[in-house]
Amino acid sequence: MSATSPQWSARDFPTAAKDLLADSQIRKNVQHATNVIQAKRAKVVGELTDWGELREDGAQIRAHTLKHLDHYLAQFEGNCTRAGGQVHWARDAAEANQIILDLLQQHAAKEVIKIKTMTSEEIGLNKYLEAAGIRPYETDLAELIIQLGRDKPSHFVVPALHKNRQQVREIFERELHLPGLGDRPEDLATAARTYLREKFLRIKIAISGGNFMIADTGGVCIVESEGNGRMCLTLPDVLISLIGIEKVVPSFKDLEVFLQTLPRSATGERMNPYNSTWSGVHPGDGPKEFHVVLLDNGRSPILADKEARQTLQCIRCGACLNACPVYHQTGGHAYESVYAGPIGAILTPQLHSMKEGRSLPYASSLCGACYEVCPVKINIPEVLIHLRGKVVREDQETLSGKLGLWNIGMQAAAFLFADSRRFALAQQAGQIGQKVLVSKNGFIEWLPLMLGGWSQTRDLRAMPAQSFREWWAKEKAPHLGNGGPPHVSTSGSNASPAARQPAESKPAKESRDV
Amino acid sequence: MRVSLFITCYNDSLFPETGKAVVSLLERLGHEVEFRPKQTCCGQMHWNTGYLREAVPIVRHFVDVYRDAETIVIPSSSCVSMMRDHYLKAAESVGDAHLADEIHALLPRVFEFSEFLVKKLGLEDVGASYPHKVTYHASCHSERSLHLGDIPIRLLKNVRGLDLLPIQNIEECCGFGGTFAIKNADVSSAMLADKVRSVLNTGAEVCTAVDNSCLMHLYGSLHRQRTFVRTAHIAEILASGGDHASQSEAGRQ
Amino acid sequence: MSDSSAARAAILESIRTSLGAQSTPAQIAEEYAALPRDYKRSSTLDSSALLDLFQNRLEEYDAGVYRTTSAQIAATIAGIVESRKRHSLAIPEGVPTAWLPQEIRFEDATSFDAYRLDAVEGVLTGCTVAIAETGSMVLQNATAQGPRILSLVPDYHLCVVFADQVVETVPEAFERLRATDSVPTTFISGPSATADIEMTRIKGVHGPRFLDVVLVL
Ligand code: SF4
Numbered sequence: 010m011s012a013t014s015p016q017w018s019a020r021d022f023p024t025a026a027k028d029l030l031a032d033s034q035i036r037k038n039v040q041h042a043t044n045v046i047q048a049k050r051a052k053v054v055g056e057l058t059d060w061g062e063l064r065e066d067g068a069q070i071r072a073h074t075l076k077h078l079d080h081y082l083a084q085f086e087g088n089c090t091r092a093g094g095q096v097h098w099a100r101d102a103a104e105a106n107q108i109i110l111d112l113l114q115q116h117a118a119k120e121v122i123k124i125k126t127m128t129s130e131e132i133g134l135n136k137y138l139e140a141a142g143i144r145p146y147e148t149d150l151a152e153l154i155i156q157l158g159r160d161k162p163s164h165f166v167v168p169a170l171h172k173n174r175q176q177v178r179e180i181f182e183r184e185l186h187l188p189g190l191g192d193r194p195e196d197l198a199t200a201a202r203t204y205l206r207e208k209f210l211r212i213k214i215a216i217s218g219g220n221f222m223i224a225d226t227g228g229v230c231i232v233e234s235e236g237n238g239r240m241c242l243t244l245p246d247v248l249i250s251l252i253g254i255e256k257v258v259p260s261f262k263d264l265e266v267f268l269q270t271l272p273r274s275a276t277g278e279r280m281n282p283y284n285s286t287w288s289g290v291h292p293g294d295g296p297k298e299f300h301v302v303l304l305d306n307g308r309s310p311i312l313a314d315k316e317a318r319q320t321l322q323c324i325r326c327g328a329c330l331n332a333c334p335v336y337h338q339t340g341g342h343a344y345e346s347v348y349a350g351p352i353g354a355i356l357t358p359q360l361h362s363m364k365e366g367r368s369l370p371y372a373s374s375l376c377g378a379c380y381e382v383c384p385v386k387i388n389i390p391e392v393l394i395h396l397r398g399k400v401v402r403e404d405q406e407t408l409s410g411k412l413g414l415w416n417i418g419m420q421a422a423a424f425l426f427a428d429s430r431r432f433a434l435a436q437q438a439g440q441i442g443q444k445v446l447v448s449k450n451g452f453i454e455w456l457p458l459m460l461g462g463w464s465q466t467r468d469l470r471a472m473p474a475q476s477f478r479e480w481w482a483k484e485k486a487p488h489l490g491n492g493g494p495p496h497v498s499t500s501g502s503n504a505s506p507a508a509r510q511p512a513e514s515k516p517a518k519e520s521r522d523v
Numbered sequence: 524m525r526v527s528l529f530i531t532c533y534n535d536s537l538f539p540e541t542g543k544a545v546v547s548l549l550e551r552l553g554h555e556v557e558f559r560p561k562q563t564c565c566g567q568m569h570w571n572t573g574y575l576r577e578a579v580p581i582v583r584h585f586v587d588v589y590r591d592a593e594t595i596v597i598p599s600s601s602c603v604s605m606m607r608d609h610y611l612k613a614a615e616s617v618g619d620a621h622l623a624d625e626i627h628a629l630l631p632r633v634f635e636f637s638e639f640l641v642k643k644l645g646l647e648d649v650g651a652s653y654p655h656k657v658t659y660h661a662s663c664h665s666e667r668s669l670h671l672g673d674i675p676i677r678l679l680k681n682v683r684g685l686d687l688l689p690i691q692n693i694e695e696c697c698g699f700g701g702t703f704a705i706k707n708a709d710v711s712s713a714m715l716a717d718k719v720r721s722v723l724n725t726g727a728e729v730c731t732a733v734d735n736s737c738l739m740h741l742y743g744s745l746h747r748q749r750t751f752v753r754t755a756h757i758a759e760i761l762a763s764g765g766d767h768a769s770q771s772e773a774g775r776q
Numbered sequence: 777m778s779d780s781s782a783a784r785a786a787i788l789e790s791i792r793t794s795l796g797a798q799s800t801p802a803q804i805a806e807e808y809a810a811l812p813r814d815y816k817r818s819s820t821l822d823s824s825a826l827l828d829l830f831q832n833r834l835e836e837y838d839a840g841v842y843r844t845t846s847a848q849i850a851a852t853i854a855g856i857v858e859s860r861k862r863h864s865l866a867i868p869e870g871v872p873t874a875w876l877p878q879e880i881r882f883e884d885a886t887s888f889d890a891y892r893l894d895a896v897e898g899v900l901t902g903c904t905v906a907i908a909e910t911g912s913m914v915l916q917n918a919t920a921q922g923p924r925i926l927s928l929v930p931d932y933h934l935c936v937v938f939a940d941q942v943v944e945t946v947p948e949a950f951e952r953l954r955a956t957d958s959v960p961t962t963f964i965s966g967p968s969a970t971a972d973i974e975m976t977r978i979k980g981v982h983g984p985r986f987l988d989v990v991l992v993l
Pocket residue numbers: 274322323324325326327328329330352379382383384385386387
């Protein structure tokens with residue numbers, strides 16, 4: 010049951026990143042936005058004395074839920090149905106699109122209002138509906154900007170983070186026919202309010218995602234800021250919520266953890282303006298018909314991988330994107346996936362059974378900033394390495410992978426590291442062999458093949474004529490008789506100076522025991 | 524104390540002066556340093572690049588060489604983090620319970636160099652003097668895996684004559700990331716450019732860190748750009764000018 | 777309509793295959809009960825510090841906060857509404873007459889549709905519980921709070937909060953919501969806002985652009 014994603018385009022990350030790196034406007038916008046959001050997050054997270062416990066306990070709740078996902082989904086289904094909701098199951102994007110289209114057609118809908126939902130992006134719902142003659146209106150400000158600008162989201166919490174206010178103004182001015190529109194954020198928000206209010210009042214069917222499904226009440230929780238979510242959840246007669254199967258929590262009470270960690274991590278607020286929870290249908294309050302479409306689309310097989318299962322703990326706060334130095338440089342489009350950034354780098358290839366997005370696990374320097382901020386403690390670097398392992402193993406099973414430069418290089422290095430004599434010989438070979446590369450200034454300024462990426466922007470200091478082990482054998486070992494292997498050691502009195510400029514060290518005159 | 528130096532493969536080949544500085548300082552402090560010539564590499568490059576199977580024999584080799592060592596000091600936080608974060612997993616990945624037990628037993632004796640000085644020896648002033656303007660880059664593994672916090676900074680603050688200049692975004696990655704610098708050379712270069720700008724903005728003559736890997740990366744650009752900023756591993760700074768009065772003072776028992 | 781029972785069976789089967797060994801519901805419940813709950817779940821502040829915190833948080837969201845006593849509720853409301861230059865407010869069922877000053881016109885909005893609500897000058901409601909640490913009011917479909925649409929469509933929301941409804945932490949609020957956990961519930965923390973443009977929080981998108989709170993001591 011691997012994911013189907015109609016929008017997949019298969020450039021690898023380094024290639025796609027190149028384009029984004031050349032776009033200084035996007036980079037400026039992304040860096041500005043992520044800096045602001047990170048500072049806000051740090052402040053409100055720092056206020057909580059129990060942040061560590063909230064993270065740990067939240068992670069455990071999520072891990073527990075995934076471990077018994079079938080149980081909690083069935084429980085959710087039962088309770089949601091009892092409360093008057095209808096639950097549908099979709100194995101993949103095609104099934105989900107079909108279910109939603111059927112529901113819309115049943116109500117003869119020509120238009121539908123939407124709350125920002127990444128699952129809908131994941132299945133390419135808007136395109137699908139448009140092809141069937143139904144017009145979807147995105148109501149989240151950022152999604153509206155994306156939709157009107159015929160753009161793609163670059164961040165799943167702040168999808169238009171790569172646009173600045175002037176660019177948003179241009180889009181609104183052009184698409185909403187508002188000549189002379191100002192570019193203060195207030196002007197832009199007002200323009201959206203006016204444009205969408207009419208839709209909210211008129212259109213009687215809405216599509217949402219969901220932040221959490223609550224097993225013990227059959228409820229759904231949606232976290233938002235603008236009130237567009239509340240409009241879509243309460244005004245229409247029919248509401249369809251498309252939610253990934255992993256987004257369930259056992260109990261209403263568990264929200265007391267996530268409603269603390271999610272807003273602080275996502276937008277750096279103590280609480281976002283609006284959280285809504287409801288169960289099924291409530292006479293006299295909100296839609297008369299409520300549907301939940303549970304989407305698998307590649308999620309259930311991930312549970313089988315014990316190391317990578319934690320990927321599904323994600324509550325989509327986006328903090329790992331904001332903290333990621335790679336994301337800072339490229340923004341989200343380089344990932345060519347709905348799910349960008351560190352979480353996208355582990356989630357996307359797994360949703361596709363490692364058949365797509367194979368370069369994504371390498372789109373990280375493993376700096377660990379994502380893990381540090383993740384409110385449900387997903388050890389993203391660990392999962393990245395684990396997935397790299399899968400990519401390598403699979404590649405090694407093909408002839409071209411086996412004969413590839415990386416594989417040959419890594420095998421050779423492993424051979425050398427297995428034995429210190431081989432390693433020492435290789436060092437000596439390197440000291441001599443590098444001579445063809447070393448410039449007059451003692452630096453390597455050009456490297457061949459795959460190493461060339463380094464030398465485009467960086468020099469490499471040449472290997473010194475003497476390795477540490479050679480120095481030791483010559484300078485230190487003799488003082489101990491022949492310094493006989495395996496272990497040679499020296500003590501204080503005969504130390505020699507360490508001598509690279511500017512470091513100057515002199516032998517100690519006295520020494521002491523500590 | 525008898526200290527076993529694990530120099531690491533890249534320091535051995537590319538930065539012998541760091542090893543010499545570690546030896547010199549530890550001896551100056553009265554410790555016995557040994558070097559086990561059988562050592563090679565910690566296995567990090569293979570592991571982090573996804574060559575997991577290939578990394579296991581290297582891990583095993585490390586354990587073989589250091590099994591009986593009293594204390595192991597490593598002037599590279601990323602190699603230490605490889606051991607602390609991944610060695611057990613490597614053993615588990617091949618179902619080798621015996622290796623896992625040995626790793627369990629060995630890890631408490633493994634120290635990153637600055638951590639060894641401050642946490643194990645209880646020293647913050649090692650009697651160094653280094654009259655230069657210096658800025659300190661907190662490498663990713665030192666910060667987020669080893670959680671060294673201000674340990675290196677405390678050591679640097681006690682160096683005579685050293686003018687420690689604060690750097691912006693101290694803990695943001697320099698973009699090295701091992702093979703990342705090659706596989707994603709463009710992104711890595713962009714990250715590096717930001718870091719180099721931060722370094723240059725400090726006005727420091729020297730940028731230091733507890734990892735030569737980051738410093739090699741930084742210096743690659745500092746040199747390409749023909750700046751006059753140098754890099755030096757923290758061990759080289761702490762081993763400098765060890766004849767300061769207070770150090771002799773401390774040395775008298 | 778499409779029948780998704782085959783998909784249901786396949787998905788649950790796929791999950792079970794992935795997970796391997798199954799536990800009984802009793803085992804799962806036991807495991808759940810044993811999950812750690814080490815985060816803060818009770819107050820540390822005295823009541824005056826608590827209310828100060830609540831007020832301070834609300835003001836940071838740019839909500840107005842007016843303290844009063846139960847005898848003075850109507851008078852306080854009259855003053856606020858006047859300063860907001862409004863003359864009438866919609867109200868849900870069950871708002872105590874003691875809240876309602878003579879000089880303002882109140883319309884029972886129970887049967888109002890969205891268009892009608894869009895035309896009112898504002899709405900007055902109570903709440904179920906309020907959270908000091910996050911500056912939140914929790915409204916449920918209950919007496920004096922009404923359906924969700926009521927506190928959503930009007931451009932102005934005036935909310936009455938009694939001191940004993942204010943708790944310090946989010947978990948304390950959930951404790952109080954336990955009995956009504958299936959009822960439509962909205963956490964409101966400040967006026968509607970967005971940070972979608974350059975990460976600047978700007979007030980007033982689709983929900984009420986103005987929010988005032990009467991805090992009854
Ligand atoms: S992985 Fe963690 S930090 Fe990233 S979006 Fe998910 S929950 Fe947030």
